[in-house]
Amino acid sequence: MELQGRNNHFIFAGWDTVELAKQFGTPLYVISEGIIAERCNEIKETFLNKYSNTKAAYASKAFLTMAMCKMIEREGLGLDVVSGGELYTAMKAGFPMEKVMFHGNNKSWEELELAVENNIGRIIVDNLYELELLEEIATRQNKKVQILFRVTPGIEGNTHKYIVTGQKDSKFGMPLEPKKIYGVVKHLMSSEYVELKGFHFHLGSQLFDNDIYIGAIEVITKLMYDLKRELGFITTELNTGGGFGIRYTEKDQPKPLSYFTDAIMNAIENQCKEYDLDLPTIIIEPGRWVVGEAGITLYTIGAIKDIPDVRTYASIDGGLPDNPRPALYKAKYDAIVANKAEEKLEMTTTIAGKCCETGDILIWDLETPKIESGDILAVLSTGAYNFSMASNYNKLLRPAVVLLTEEHAEVMVKRETYNDLLNREMIPKSLKKQSCIEEIKEVSQQ
Numbered sequence: 001m002e003l004q005g006r007n008n009h010f011i012f013a014g015w016d017t018v019e020l021a022k023q024f025g026t027p028l029y030v031i032s033e034g035i036i037a038e039r040c041n042e043i044k045e046t047f048l049n050k051y052s053n054t055k056a057a058y059a060s061k062a063f064l065t066m067a068m069c070k071m072i073e074r075e076g077l078g079l080d081v082v083s084g085g086e087l088y089t090a091m092k093a094g095f096p097m098e099k100v101m102f103h104g105n106n107k108s109w110e111e112l113e114l115a116v117e118n119n120i121g122r123i124i125v126d127n128l129y130e131l132e133l134l135e136e137i138a139t140r141q142n143k144k145v146q147i148l149f150r151v152t153p154g155i156e157g158n159t160h161k162y163i164v165t166g167q168k169d170s171k172f173g174m175p176l177e178p179k180k181i182y183g184v185v186k187h188l189m190s191s192e193y194v195e196l197k198g199f200h201f202h203l204g205s206q207l208f209d210n211d212i213y214i215g216a217i218e219v220i221t222k223l224m225y226d227l228k229r230e231l232g233f234i235t236t237e238l239n240t241g242g243g244f245g246i247r248y249t250e251k252d253q254p255k256p257l258s259y260f261t262d263a264i265m266n267a268i269e270n271q272c273k274e275y276d277l278d279l280p281t282i283i284i285e286p287g288r289w290v291v292g293e294a295g296i297t298l299y300t301i302g303a304i305k306d307i308p309d310v311r312t313y314a315s316i317d318g319g320l321p322d323n324p325r326p327a328l329y330k331a332k333y334d335a336i337v338a339n340k341a342e343e344k345l346e347m348t349t350t351i352a353g354k355c356c357e358t359g360d361i362l363i364w365d366l367e368t369p370k371i372e373s374g375d376i377l378a379v380l381s382t383g384a385y386n387f388s389m390a391s392n393y394n395k396l397l398r399p400a401v402v403l404l405t406e407e408h409a410e411v412m413v414k415r416e417t418y419n420d421l422l423n424r425e426m427i428p429k430s431l432k433k434q435s436c437i438e439e440i441k442e443v444s445q446q
């Protein structure tokens with residue numbers, strides 16, 4: 001990322017962000033195809049090509065559009081989805097269904113039906129209720145589905161408590177209680193329509209240490225050994241999830257992907273040797289790591305409120321609805337005043353969203369040049385879990401998404417309009433009878 005400006009403007013992925021703001025308006029999500037491609041190459045070089053019998057799927061919950069599916073397909077990765085909506089997006093984008101993995105702790109009958117009808121590659125079964133539904137659906141469709149079973153290895157990641165998932169006390173997956181697991185595996189070994197290939201775990205998100213992956217692998221390989229010894233079940237696939245941390249501010253010191261993948265592969269190789277097990281196929285499924293640093297959000301600064309001896313607030317034309325992460329997880333972001341990229345940082349500014357919430361503060365105490373209304377603010381590392389978690393709270397319009405390639409800056413998601421906000425709404429007949437509605441209509445037509 002080029003932090004130094006051209007003409008005092010902040011350049012992102014080769015593009016002048018002030019010009020982008022002028023051309024497409026703000027707030028604006030900007031995604032760099034080049035950075036996504038670099039990340040995918042790193043996955044290939046340090047994992048897929050370095051170790052045989054490995055696969056990688058992009059966790060699409062981080063950022064999903066049909067265009068993103070096209071990029072992921074072109075890069076040769078698989079896709080992890082967690083809902084009928086994500087699956088439908090992949091289907092509409094023509095993504096190869098055999099490379100799709102379906103997660104989620106409460107998949108509905110309809111979602112599972114859609115997945116089986118479309119022959120998706122793997123269903124990651126979370127619980128016994130889901131297994132019952134799936135067996136019934138597969139039997140009705142007379143199809144054999146291939147699954148992994150999600151387990152919680154009882155390992156806790158050091159991250160925000162809302163994004164840890166591998167601990168025993170979790171809504172996800174089956175705790176490692178041998179008797180229960182033996183029962184499920186035994187049952188599946190004789191199932192006509194559901195084939196158990198192995199196990200899945202996901203330890204949490206925005207993780208910086210590899211030791212918890214190693215710990216989880218030690219726990220799972222022991223399970224693999226016990227299942228082989230007790231039941232003769234051979235685990236042929238192990239999905240070790242995603243969660244690799246990225247840089248939001250200078251306080252984050254992310255490690256290269258190989259720090260995680262080498263540790264995962266060394267641990268699995270050592271453990272399999274120790275237990276005399278064949279190496280299963282190892283799958284990783286990063287989301288944030290692929291797309292997080294590939295995105296920025298551009299805003300225009302409006303009202304500035306200086307409270308002497310307290311602080312200066314600069315309000316932007318977006319906030320919590322397009323980036324709920326600071327309010328949800330106290331997530332920290334860094335930002336640059338895009339039209340003053342080369343100017344001296346001389347004041348401390350708190351960046352406030354425009355939502356009617358005291359907690360809608362995007363960044364506390366950001367070092368900035370002298371801030372003025374009309375300045376363009378570029379918030380960094382917003383590629384993951386911003387667009388995908390955006391809402392219309394306060395009936396704010398969701399921003400457009402622009403994709404940057406070397407030659408083009410093109411809209412991949414249109415900015416919402418006021419009509420978009422209302423297009424699912426209708427006035428129930430019972431209310432239409434009431435004259436006050438007519439009055440409201442008349443007033444609004446004046």
Ligand SMILES: Cc1ncc(COP(=O)(O)O)c(C=O)c1O
Nearest residue numbers: 059202205206242243286287288
């Ligand atoms: C099952 C599963 N896989 C992958 C991911 C992707 O996580 P991240 O974006 O942190 O890589 C998540 C989200 O935490 C997840 O729940």
Ligand SMILES: N[C@@H](CCCC[NH3+])C(=O)O
Nearest residue numbers: 061163205206325384385
């Ligand atoms: N939405 C979360 C990550 C959750 C990942 C899904 N299990 C975030 O923004 O950090």
